[in-house]
Amino acid sequence: xxxxxxxxxxxxxxxxxxxxxxxxxxxxxxxxxxxxxxxxxxxxxxxxxxxxxxxxxxxxxxxxxxxxxxxxxxxxxxxxxxxxxxxxxxxxxxxxxxxxxxxxxxxxxxxxxxxxxxxxxxxxxxxxxxxxxxxxxxxxxxxxxxxxxxxxxxxxxxxxxxxxxxxxxxxxxxxxxxxxxxxxxxxxxxxxxxxxxxxxxxxxxxxxxxxxxxxxxxxxxxxxxxxxxxxxxxxxxxxxxxxxxxxxxxxxxxxxxxxxxxxxxxxxxxxxxxxxxxxxxxxxxxxxxxxxxxxxxxxxxxxxxxxxxxxxxxxxx
Amino acid sequence: xxxxxxxxxxxxxxxxxxxxxxxxxxxxxxxxxxxxxxxxxxxxxxxxxxxxxxxxxxxxxxxxxxxxxxxxxxxxxxxxxxxxxxxxxxxxxxxxxxxxxxxxxxxxxxxxxxxxxxxxxxxxxxxxxxxxxxxxxxxxxxxxxxxxxxxxxxxxxxxxxxxxxxxxxxxxxxxxxxxxxxxxxxxxxxxxxxxxxxxxxxxxxxxxxxxxxxxxxxxxxxxxxxxxxxxxxxxxxxxxxxxxxxxxxxxxxxxxxxxxxxxxxxxxxxxxxxxxxxxxxxxxxxxxxxxxxxxxxxxxxxxxxxxxxxxxxxxxxxxxxxxxxxxxxxxxxxxxxxxxxxxxxxxxxxxxxxxxxxxxxxxxxxxxxxxxxxxxxxxxxxxxxxxxxxxxxxxxxxxxxxxxxxxxxxxxxxxxxxxxxxxxxxxxxxxxxxxxxxxxxxxxxxxxxxxxxxxxxxxxxxxxxxxxxxxxxxxxxxxxxxxxxxxxxxxxxxxxxxxxxxxxxxxxxxxxxxxxxxxxxxxxxxxxxxxxxxxxxxxxxxxxxxxxxxxxxxxxxxxxxx
Numbered sequence: 001x002x003x004x005x006x007x008x009x010x011x012x013x014x015x016x017x018x019x020x021x022x023x024x025x026x027x028x029x030x031x032x033x034x035x036x037x038x039x040x041x042x043x044x045x046x047x048x049x050x051x052x053x054x055x056x057x058x059x060x061x062x063x064x065x066x067x068x069x070x071x072x073x074x075x076x077x078x079x080x081x082x083x084x085x086x087x088x089x090x091x092x093x094x095x096x097x098x099x100x101x102x103x104x105x106x107x108x109x110x111x112x113x114x115x116x117x118x119x120x121x122x123x124x125x126x127x128x129x130x131x132x133x134x135x136x137x138x139x140x141x142x143x144x145x146x147x148x149x150x151x152x153x154x155x156x157x158x159x160x161x162x163x164x165x166x167x168x169x170x171x172x173x174x175x176x177x178x179x180x181x182x183x184x185x186x187x188x189x190x191x192x193x194x195x196x197x198x199x200x201x202x203x204x205x206x207x208x209x210x211x212x213x214x215x216x217x218x219x220x221x222x223x224x225x226x227x228x229x230x231x232x233x234x235x236x237x238x239x240x241x242x243x244x245x246x247x248x249x250x251x252x253x254x255x256x257x258x259x260x261x262x263x264x265x266x267x268x269x270x271x272x273x274x275x276x277x278x279x280x281x282x283x284x285x286x287x288x289x290x291x292x293x294x295x296x297x298x299x300x301x302x303x304x305x306x307x308x309x310x311x312x313x314x315x316x317x
Numbered sequence: 318x319x320x321x322x323x324x325x326x327x328x329x330x331x332x333x334x335x336x337x338x339x340x341x342x343x344x345x346x347x348x349x350x351x352x353x354x355x356x357x358x359x360x361x362x363x364x365x366x367x368x369x370x371x372x373x374x375x376x377x378x379x380x381x382x383x384x385x386x387x388x389x390x391x392x393x394x395x396x397x398x399x400x401x402x403x404x405x406x407x408x409x410x411x412x413x414x415x416x417x418x419x420x421x422x423x424x425x426x427x428x429x430x431x432x433x434x435x436x437x438x439x440x441x442x443x444x445x446x447x448x449x450x451x452x453x454x455x456x457x458x459x460x461x462x463x464x465x466x467x468x469x470x471x472x473x474x475x476x477x478x479x480x481x482x483x484x485x486x487x488x489x490x491x492x493x494x495x496x497x498x499x500x501x502x503x504x505x506x507x508x509x510x511x512x513x514x515x516x517x518x519x520x521x522x523x524x525x526x527x528x529x530x531x532x533x534x535x536x537x538x539x540x541x542x543x544x545x546x547x548x549x550x551x552x553x554x555x556x557x558x559x560x561x562x563x564x565x566x567x568x569x570x571x572x573x574x575x576x577x578x579x580x581x582x583x584x585x586x587x588x589x590x591x592x593x594x595x596x597x598x599x600x601x602x603x604x605x606x607x608x609x610x611x612x613x614x615x616x617x618x619x620x621x622x623x624x625x626x627x628x629x630x631x632x633x634x635x636x637x638x639x640x641x642x643x644x645x646x647x648x649x650x651x652x653x654x655x656x657x658x659x660x661x662x663x664x665x666x667x668x669x670x671x672x673x674x675x676x677x678x679x680x681x682x683x684x685x686x687x688x689x690x691x692x693x694x695x696x697x698x699x700x701x702x703x704x705x706x707x708x709x710x711x712x713x714x715x716x717x718x719x720x721x722x723x724x725x726x727x728x729x730x731x732x733x734x735x736x737x738x739x740x741x742x743x744x745x746x747x748x749x750x751x752x753x754x755x756x757x758x759x760x761x762x763x764x765x766x767x768x769x770x771x772x773x774x775x776x777x778x779x780x781x782x783x784x785x786x787x788x789x790x791x792x793x794x795x796x797x798x799x800x801x802x803x804x805x806x807x808x809x810x811x812x813x814x815x816x817x818x819x820x821x822x823x824x825x826x827x828x829x830x831x832x833x834x835x836x837x838x839x840x841x842x843x844x845x846x847x848x849x850x851x852x853x854x855x856x857x858x859x860x861x862x863x864x865x866x867x868x869x870x871x872x873x874x875x876x877x878x879x
Contacts, residue, residue, distance in 0.1 A: 046520070046521065047578075047598055047599040049599075050599070051599075095631070095632050096632060097626065097632045097634065097654075097657060097658045098632070098634050098652060098653040098654050098656070098657030098658055099634075099650075099652070099653040099657065100653070100654075137629060141628045141629035142628045142629075144629075144632070145627075145628075145629055145630050145631050145632050147702075148519075148630070148631065148698060148701050148702040149518075149519035149520055149701040149702045150520055151702075152518055152520065152521045153517070153518040153519055153520075153521075153702075153703065153704055153705040153708075154518065154521070154704075154705070155704060155705075155706075158704065198715070199713070199715070201707060201713050202696070202699045202700050202707065202713060202714065202715045203699065205699055205700045205703035205704070205707040205708075206698075206699050206700075206702060206703055207703075208703045208704040208707065209701075209702030209703045209704075210702060211702055212702075251695045252695075254690065254691070259628060259629035259630075260629060262629075262694075262695040262698070263629040263630055263698065
């Protein structure tokens with residue numbers, strides 16, 4: 001009995017050590033694992049690619065752009081994991097007209113180039129995939145659409161991705177962003193439905209779809225583009241949901257919005273709110289760090305005071 | 318593989334397609350207007366969507382005067398179907414009531430969705446099956462003027478919410494069998510016990526009605542052999558077509574399924590069908606119609622399947638699937654650009670409209686044209702990506718109201734330029750209507766060597782486009798009469814060879830969406846002044862060769878007895 005107790009304790013310690021070791025992993029590895037899981041489920045169960053050349057081109061465009069621009073920008077080739085995540089995301093999200101392949105190449109280029117060009121205080125502002133897909137949708141809706149119902153409308157597959165997604169979001173410290181957005185979406189769109197006299201179910205239905213899975217697990221929680229501080233992250237997630245609700249309200253009322261807004265309101269909401277929030281955040285931090293520091297430990301304390309000690313934030317730097 | 322075998326003359330181009338299509342509907346005396354059905358008020362909120370099918374057209378020479386006649390179906394209780402007899406002077410007279418084929422849309426029986434013609438009793442007169450949301454109705458052609466309802470005697474009175482059927486002699490016994498496709502499962506759409514009647518996935522649905530195969534036993538009787546033959550797909554089939562795709566001389570069945578991937582059932586020597594993937598599973602879409610034709614003069618029957626495209630929202634893209642079954646066991650999709658995106662595409666047909674020796678494609682488009690200022694696409698996008706529970710129940714769909722859904726789209730006429738691609742010349746040749754096209758059928762209505770186009774439009778008037786091709790091109794057409802094979806020669810394939818030109822056509826027992834072409838096979842020859850030879854593969858398995866048949870005329874070929 002006593003031995004058994006000791007073994008259990010030892011095992012628990014090993015588990016804790018393993019858990020702690022994994023917590024020090026660059027969160028991008030976990031995210032890469034999840035997106036690869038989504039990719040495999042999409043292809044093996046639903047034949048969703050529409051051609052492997054799309055995957056190859058998107059990955060090649062992202063990785064080549066990352067390699068070249070990081071070389072020019074920093075004098076060395078950056079870790080290509082982010083490019084891998086962007087490439088797979090684009091493969092899943094972009095649904096082109098006919099056999100068109102250029103959206104995967106241009107999308108890959110836009111996604112990665114946005115990180116090196118659209119910067120403020122040495123930080124990029126847009127989630128790369130979100131920027132690329134939003135830009136393509138706005139510029140060429142006659143040539144591309146985005147993932148909608150190609151994932152089978154199936155409970156089982158979606159459930160697997162939700163479970164893995166939530167666990168990984170918890171591990172990398174962004175679960176509060178995901179949950180805040182989901183709750184905000186449900187509440188705000190229920191209110192919108194009530195205000196417009198519409199049934200609630202169709203208005204909250206979109207969040208059960210695959211596009212939203214990619215959105216809440218890969219875009220809105222992107223370590224490099226979220227603001228710093230748990231409370232601020234929650235506020236921004238609410239604001240994104242609010243912007244999306246406004247876009248949907250406009251679509252309901254027939255406002256003359258570009259097609260992209262009706263097609264992918266969540267993406268466009270993030271593309272509008274996310275960079276603005278990030279810019280304000282960087283500006284705020286810049287002002288604070290511009291004050292002469294009393295000691296070398298001050299910036300770290302400042303970050304701690306902001307509640308910015310999550311692995312995700314560590315990975316972001 | 319060569320894709321560039323073209324006519325000797327310079328290829329047709331956008332500035333000179335080589336033909337003009339003129340709307341001569343009124344002049345021909347065709348005044349048919351389709352009326353969509355109304356259903357149980359419980360699904361009234363999305364009735365425009367559920368009731369968006371039913372306009373069909375089929376071609377048959379029902380009175381045996383060697384002039385093709387036209388049959389249109391209607392879909393509202395009390396509204397008659399129309400049978401237009403070809404007078405031979407460019408005009409038609411409507412004779413459905415006297416023939417007994419008008420009053421087919423009745424409470425208790427259902428409403429018509431389409432019709433296919435075939436001589437199921439081999440008496441030399443074309444009979445017709447009308448498929449409905451309801452009971453199918455089989456009519457025997459009594460004397461070339463009157464039809465007798467023989468559904469019950471045939472053993473076919475069984476409720477099927479069907480949008481398609483084809484005649485096919487799957488066991489090659491010389492008797493036409495019947496494959497009936499099903500869309501909604503077998504609920505009574507006027508007396509619903511539940512509103513959970515919709516699909517359970519937008520791309521992988523399997524909860525549609527069950528397709529049925531009826532074996533013709535002779536004596537006017539049919540037997541349900543669906544399960545025995547393994548062809549009972551429940552994938553919301555909208556269209557079927559049949560031909561021998563793999564060269565084993567047995568007719569296979571190709572299905573275009575809504576909310577799901579296409580399916581190919583290969584015929585195993587008439588003993589059973591084997592569902593094969595054949596490369597069709599990788600692009601799961603919304604198949605609206607399937608038509609067969611030799612797209613690139615390879616001597617093969619390729620498949621063109623229409624799908625849905627809407628800017629920004631969805632590109633499911635039409636498929637032009639090259640038949641590579643004998644070599645690789647697969648089809649290869651080569652549709653791209655304008656050919657892939659025709660809008661919300663419905664019926665389509667291959668036909669050599671300019672007689673240059675290469676098939677053009679006519680594609681009807683548009684789903685629901687209502688209020689131009691209201692677009693249902695955004696509303697549908699809310700549920701389309703969601704979990705199935707949100708849309709299996711018609712009651713949870715956003716109300717349709719008076720919105721349009723891919724409305725006011727024009728038809729496409731794709732000029733075949735071989736390796737240079739397919740070019741939409743609809744405006745150039747005079748096809749400009751914005752009706753909600755559904756069924757397309759091709760027929761040389763005036764027997765003058767030009768393939769005309771007839772389009773049945775949903776809830777709107779039918780249109781007859783008379784074809785006026787360049788007179789310099791030659792042509793030849795074949796009227797086949799089976800002896801050992803079914804008399805209609807449905808399933809017979811003709812391979813024509815002429816000065817480097819090779820082309821294959823099949824006598825169809827239903828093709829496209831809710832349509833059937835003239836069963837006489839028309840070949841354009843361009844400037845070629847002779848045909849080297851014609852090989853006919855009869856459904857019985859017999860092969861017949863015609864050396865140097867005369868051109869610029871119809872050639873009647875009776876199946877050799879030995």
